[in-house]
Amino acid sequence: DRAHVSERQKRRRQENERADADLVWLMNQREGRRFVWRLLQSCHLYETSFAGTSATFFREGERNVGLQVLADIVRLCPELHARMAGESAARGAGSRNEKEI
Numbered sequence: 001d002r003a004h005v006s007e008r009q010k011r012r013r014q015e016n017e018r019a020d021a022d023l024v025w026l027m028n029q030r031e032g033r034r035f036v037w038r039l040l041q042s043c044h045l046y047e048t049s050f051a052g053t054s055a056t057f058f059r060e061g062e063r064n065v066g067l068q069v070l071a072d073i074v075r076l077c078p079e080l081h082a083r084m085a086g087e088s089a090a091r092g093a094g095s096r097n098e099k100e101i
Helices: 001-028 030-042 055-076 080-101
Strands: none
Touching: 001 030, 001 055, 001 080, 030 055, 030 080, 055 080
16 A cells, blocks of 8 residues: 555654764764774774675674764764764874874
8 A cells, every 4th residue: 555655665764863863963973083093993894894704794794883883873874973073083093192202
């Protein structure tokens, strides 16, 4: 029935819009950006997944999750991705400076 299909499509569109809004909200929070950065790191997004064993498949699965999250961020709020990366770099520089002292 067309009405039923249309209602499902409307509901799916609303769920997608809500998910997008949730991610933008999260990325607008300093704590949220830290969380997302840790998530992307745990997905080994910027590392090779090749292990020479079946572990490669597992790592590719992790990396795929990270790529999906990153794609959503770049689509919805690319300026916040750049901000998140800058904040991470600043944290990294701060921790290196602390180790030197």
